Amino acid sequence: MKKRVLGLLSVIVIVGSACSPAASQAPAATGSGASQPPATTAATPVKLTVWARNYTVENGKKQPWAPDPKAKLEAAHPGLTIELSGATSGDQFNRIELSQAGAVADKPDIFQLDNIWLGQFVDEGITANLDSYYANWADKADIVPAYADSTKVKGSQQAVWFYSDIRMMIWSKDVFKKAGLDPEKGPTTWDELFADAKAIKTKVPGVNPVEFPASSEESTVDRWYSYLYMTGSNILTSDNTKAAFNDAGGQKALQLYVDLVSQGLAPKAVLSETADDIYPHVFSGKTGIMLATVGDGLGSLPDGFDVSKFQSTIGAALPPLCSGCEPATTAGGWMLAINSASPNKDLAWEYMSLVTDGKNMVPFEVDRTRIPVRTSGLAQADAFKADPYFAQEAEAAKVAHFPPFIAKYTSMIELLWTGMQKAINGDLSTKAALDQAADKVNTLLAP
Amino acid sequence: MARGAFGRATPWLLLALPLLLLFLFLLLPYLLTFYYSTTGATIGRLFNVKEVGLKNFEAVLSSDAPSFVGVVTVTAIFTAGTLFGSLALGTGIALALHTVSAGVRSALLAVYLIPWVIAAVIIGYTWRLIYDPSIGLANSVLGAVGVAPIDWLTTQGIAIFALIVANVWAGYGIVLLVVSGALANVPPNIILAGQVDGASYGRIVRRVILPAIRPTFLLAALVALVSGLNTFDLIYAMTRGGPLYHTETMALEMYRLTALKGNVGQGAAVTVILFSVSLALAVAYVIIWRREARKWS
Numbered sequence: 106m107k108k109r110v111l112g113l114l115s116v117i118v119i120v121g122s123a124c125s126p127a128a129s130q131a132p133a134a135t136g137s138g139a140s141q142p143p144a145t146t147a148a149t150p151v152k153l154t155v156w157a158r159n160y161t162v163e164n165g166k167k168q169p170w171a172p173d174p175k176a177k178l179e180a181a182h183p184g185l186t187i188e189l190s191g192a193t194s195g196d197q198f199n200r201i202e203l204s205q206a207g208a209v210a211d212k213p214d215i216f217q218l219d220n221i222w223l224g225q226f227v228d229e230g231i232t233a234n235l236d237s238y239y240a241n242w243a244d245k246a247d248i249v250p251a252y253a254d255s256t257k258v259k260g261s262q263q264a265v266w267f268y269s270d271i272r273m274m275i276w277s278k279d280v281f282k283k284a285g286l287d288p289e290k291g292p293t294t295w296d297e298l299f300a301d302a303k304a305i306k307t308k309v310p311g312v313n314p315v316e317f318p319a320s321s322e323e324s325t326v327d328r329w330y331s332y333l334y335m336t337g338s339n340i341l342t343s344d345n346t347k348a349a350f351n352d353a354g355g356q357k358a359l360q361l362y363v364d365l366v367s368q369g370l371a372p373k374a375v376l377s378e379t380a381d382d383i384y385p386h387v388f389s390g391k392t393g394i395m396l397a398t399v400g401d402g403l404g405s406l407p408d409g410f411d412v413s414k415f416q417s418t419i420g421a422a423l424p425p426l427c428s429g430c431e432p433a434t435t436a437g438g439w440m441l442a443i444n445s446a447s448p449n450k451d452l453a454w455e456y457m458s459l460v461t462d463g464k465n466m467v468p469f470e471v472d473r474t475r476i477p478v479r480t481s482g483l484a485q486a487d488a489f490k491a492d493p494y495f496a497q498e499a500e501a502a503k504v505a506h507f508p509p510f511i512a513k514y515t516s517m518i519e520l521l522w523t524g525m526q527k528a529i530n531g532d533l534s535t536k537a538a539l540d541q542a543a544d545k546v547n548t549l550l551a552p
Numbered sequence: 553m554a555r556g557a558f559g560r561a562t563p564w565l566l567l568a569l570p571l572l573l574l575f576l577f578l579l580l581p582y583l584l585t586f587y588y589s590t591t592g593a594t595i596g597r598l599f600n601v602k603e604v605g606l607k608n609f610e611a612v613l614s615s616d617a618p619s620f621v622g623v624v625t626v627t628a629i630f631t632a633g634t635l636f637g638s639l640a641l642g643t644g645i646a647l648a649l650h651t652v653s654a655g656v657r658s659a660l661l662a663v664y665l666i667p668w669v670i671a672a673v674i675i676g677y678t679w680r681l682i683y684d685p686s687i688g689l690a691n692s693v694l695g696a697v698g699v700a701p702i703d704w705l706t707t708q709g710i711a712i713f714a715l716i717v718a719n720v721w722a723g724y725g726i727v728l729l730v731v732s733g734a735l736a737n738v739p740p741n742i743i744l745a746g747q748v749d750g751a752s753y754g755r756i757v758r759r760v761i762l763p764a765i766r767p768t769f770l771l772a773a774l775v776a777l778v779s780g781l782n783t784f785d786l787i788y789a790m791t792r793g794g795p796l797y798h799t800e801t802m803a804l805e806m807y808r809l810t811a812l813k814g815n816v817g818q819g820a821a822v823t824v825i826l827f828s829v830s831l832a833l834a835v836a837y838v839i840i841w842r843r844e845a846r847k848w849s
Contacts, residue, residue, distance in 0.1 A: 199595075202814075206598040229596045313686060321794025374685040376795040377705035382684065391686040516813045523617060526795045545617070 150184045153452055156200065156213040158439065159191035160473065167472035169267075174459035182452065198222060205231045214447040215457060217267060218440050220255070221323075224345075224510035226442065227258040233443040235262040238454045247463055247479045251505045256440060258510050265461050266478035268470055269438035271501045272331050272397045273494070276420045280393040284308045292394070292425045295361060302370040305393040315371045316383045317362060317396040319529050323515075324380040325522040327435060327508070328397035331424040332358035334433035334506040340521075341509045346550055348543035350521065351536070357427065359535045363528050376526055387419065397424055399437070412493050421494040423501050436505035438478070476502055513549055520545045585827070588820035595814035608821035618797030618805070626712060627781065627801040633716035634723065634780030639773060641720055642727025647757060650735045661732060668725025676789025679718035680705070683790075705791050708798035715799060719786055723779050727772045734768035735761065767844045774837040778830055802826045 161169055175187050192200060197217065204212045218226060226232050239245055239262045245253070248266060256264040278288035284305040292298040302314035318324045330340065338354025341347065349355070365371040375383075380399065386392035388410070410418070423432055441461065443453045459465065463479035467488050470477050474492050476499075477483050483502060489495040508514065524542025527533045533541065589608055591601040613620050645664055649657045667675065682689045683704035691701040704714045738761055746756040762769065784803040787793065793800035793808065800808070802822055810819025 202596050203598075206596055225596075319795070321792045321797075372685060372703065374703040374706050377703070377711070377791060382680075386686045389687055519808075519812070520617070523796060530796065532796075 151182070151186070151449060151452065153178075153185060153187045153215070153449055153456060154211065154213045155187060155189045155456075156197065156216040157189060157191050158197060158217050159193055161217065161469070162189045162191040167469045169460050169466055169469040174456065174462075174465060177459060178452070178456050181455075185452065187456065194219065201226065201231065202229075205229055212446055213444055214449050214453045215441055215443055218264065218442055220438055220440055220510070221508055221514055223256070223264055223440065223442075224258060224514055225512040227263050227510070228512035230445055231442075232263045233445040233447065233450055235265070235443065235454070238262075242458065244458065244462065244479075247481050249478055249480055249483065249502055249505075251503055252436070252478050255507045255510075264440035264442040265457055267439040267441050267461060268466065268473075268475040269436050269478050269502065269505075270399045271476050271498050271505060272328055272399060272424065272435040273421050273497065273501060274394065274396055274424045275387055275398050276394045277387050277390050277392065278418055278420055279390045280305055280309055280312055281420075283312075284393070289420065291420050291422045293422070294425050295427045298394070298425045299364075299368075299370070302365070302394065306370060309393070312390065313372050313386065313392040315365050315394045315396060316375055316378065316386060316392045317365075317371065318378055318380040318383060319362065319375040319522075319526060320377050320379050320382075321519075321522060321526070322379055323518060323522075325525060326518045327437065328380060329358065329362070329525065330435040330506065330508065331397055331433055332361055332427075334435065335424070335426055335430040337431065341511070341546075341550075345509050345511050348546040348550075351539035351543040355539055356535045359525060359528055359539060361427070362525070363535055366529055367531070373530070376529060397435075412491055416493045419493075421497050423497065423504075432504045434501045434505055436476075436502065436507060438476070478502075511550070516549055517546050520549065582827075585820045585823050588816050589824045591817050593816040593820075595810070595816055598816065601817075604817065608817045609825075612805075612809075612818055612821050612825070618793075618800050622797065623800050623802055623805050626799060627803075629712055630716060630719070630783070630787075630799075630801055631777060631780035633712070634719045634783070635773065635776045637716055637720035638724045638727045638776040638779075639769075642724040642772065642776075643731050643769070645724070646728050646731040646735055647761070649732060650761075651753075657732075661728070664728055665725045667721055668723065668729075670722070672722055672783070672785040673789050675718065675722045676786040679714075679721075679786075680790045683714055705799075706795060711791060711799050715787055715790060718790065719780065719783055722786060723776065726775050726779070730768055730772040730775070731765065734765035738764045767841060770837065770841055770844065774833065777833055781826070781830060781833070802829075 155170065157170065160166070170187075170189050175189075179185050179187060198219070201213070201216050201218070201222075223232070252266050252269070256262055256266060274291060276291045281288040281301075284301070285308060286301055286304055292301045298315070305312060305314040318328055333340065333350060333355055336354030336357050338352050338358065339349045342349050362371070366373055366375070380395075380397075383392060383395050384398065387395045424434060426432060441457050443450050443457070447453055463477065463481040466477060466479065467482055467485055469475070470482065471488050471491065477485075483499045486495060486499070492498070511517070520542050524533075524538045527541070528535045528538035532538070588601075590603060590605060591608075592604045593601040649660055649664075652660070681687075685691060685701055685703050685706075688704070690704060694701060702710060705711045742760055742764065743756055746760050751759065782803050783801070784807060787799060787801060787804055788807065791799040793804040803826065806819050806822040806826060808819075809815045809822060813819075
């Protein structure tokens with residue numbers, strides 16, 4: 106009987122141990138924990154852990170990580186193994202944050218990050234300072250000039266650009282034809298935008314002349330920034346400590362949206378629409394002009410569209426300019442960074458250099474219709490011939506601007522889009538709405 | 553002696569694993585939530601966090617973007633709408649099915665339960681498409697009968713109504729299932745007696761059937777109530793609480809503060825408030841149910 110009791114107890118202890126957090130979080134035998142010695146000799150078994158976005162490590166598709174860069178690095182460093190794992194955007198953010206918080210035992214050596222996360226990760230000490238690597242990096246001259254400094258936070262390089270996406274304007278050529286407009290020429294100025302919109306409103310009933318996202322999510326501010334930047338304004342002051350979006354330029358940019366709604370050229374329903382809601386309106390000819398969409402190769406073609414049909418149906422160009430303004434657009438995209446806790450920083454840098462090399466990236470960027478961040482990549486128009494509007498996107502990349510890399514960015518933009526919604530909804534004037542949002546942002550950013 | 557000790561210990565030994573799992577995956581998260589609600593924890597800092605007392609609750613209650621009163625009002629309207637809508641639709645369909653033969657009833661019940669087994673987020677995105685002002689089904693139907701299109705998710709009153717309709721569609725199934733089960737147990741002779749006395753079907757439902765299933769009806773009401781109170785995914789998919797926080801419920805505020813703003817402390821404070829309200833409703837249900845049970849015993 107005692108044996109049976111002991112046996113039962115043993116089973117409970119074993120199962121209980123298996124269910125404990127310590128057991129489930131145990132690192133692999135060759136884990137890259139902080140206790141692991143640095144890879145100083147080639148023969149030392151070392152594992153390089155890479156946390157990437159899921160589609161960059163998808164089997165059967167072009168990958169930037171492998172086979173060439175991975176094989177090359179592993180051949181150069183006997184004993185080295187590279188472990189790649191992918192995650193969706195939200196999961197990627199959470200697993201990086203949770204690894205920093207100590208909630209998961211494993212930590213990456215290299216991780217892929219959305220450019221808007223950089224400020225927060227730097228603030229939390231997750232990223233390694235890459236200044237010394239950049240100092241001797243021949244390829245840095247190949248980075249598109251508009252992007253070159255956007256990996257710097259507080260004067261130091263913290264990441265390497267991976268690939269990008271660009272904000273563009275698109276229009277329905279069918280709607281333009283019905284309105285008696287030139288379908289091959291979208292509006293290039295705000296005056297032309299209003300004139301085209303009025304023509305659509307008059308001649309094509311039942312169609313929204315213009316739409317832009319203005320709902321409670323990131324695409325609202327992200328798509329509006331282009332109009333803010335072109336006025337010479339900015340989101341924050343140069344030291345990233347105070348709001349700047351409520352200056353005359355910011356008010357002018359928001360007034361564009363307010364005027365379009367108040368004149369009946371854009372529906373008030375934009376207040377509940379994301380960018381993803383508006384695409385099908387343009388593709389189906391229910392909307393004439395979408396002010397700002399993500400030009401990541403404009404590659405997410407709807408069902409039934411091939412490149413040729415897309416080009417004959419949809420036009421794309423840089424966002425239209427206000428009088429006295431400079432061409433500008435907003436860019437986003439993905440970067441690579443090295444974990445400050447990684448014991449293998451040199452190896453991580455070497456791998457990142459191989460992966461982000463222009464020649465290595467182009468096949469992946471073509472396959473996934475991403476915008477290159479290398480001058481050499483943008484020059485390869487032939488390789489990107491499947492992208493209907495690559496030429497326009499390459500031009501846009503030259504005047505790209507980026508949101509500020511601050512830790513409280515996600516909290517800040519909620520205040521900004523709420524202010525924008527108040528003005529568009531007619532609750533407050535443009536100035537009052539932006540001033541109110543700026544006050545709240547200043548309070549949020551105060552030390 | 554040994555057999556007696558083993559006999560006494562056996563139930564606990566058998567319960568040990570379930571209790572351990574219950575502690576790890578239910579009780580511990582509850583306790584951690586209560587703990588975090590009194591700390592300055594963020595998503596990037598979950599350990600060695602600063603104690604802040606009740607400051608998180610103060611911050612949540614005094615917030616003006618959105619105001620806590622506004623969030624509670626939206627939550628209350630949405631929950632009440634879901635409750636009454638689900639009860640009315642679920643009970644109505646159950647009563648209608650009660651009038652047909654058992655074979656047909658089973659087949660129709662399976663069809664009517666389909667919305668209940670679909671993930672709420674899919675239902676949310678589907679209804680979002682239905683309400684699309686330009687290409688949505690709702691405005692197409694209105695247009696066909698000559699009614700001007702409506703911006704379903706833009707104006708607060710209409711947006712909350714639209715959300716309630718979607719949530720009722722998603723959740724009436726549980727009421728239907730519970731009430732259908734109860735109806736099957738209503739003695740046919742009391743319905744027959746009503747019919748013999750010349751009562752109309754509506755009168756029989758009001759005076760005979762509904763009183764007979766009252767305890768079960770209370771359970772269905774509690775489930776619909778808590779479901780409305782805790783709905784997150786459907787609202788997030790449809791409006792994300794906007795525009796201008798006009799459709800933000802407590803469940804959404806909890807997510808926004810925790811996951812989007814990374815303020816685990818304040819998010820936990822909202823969770824504790826929501827938990828307390830749900831617990832109060834559950835306790836009220838138990839009290840009412842006991843009273844009802846006494847009447848029947």
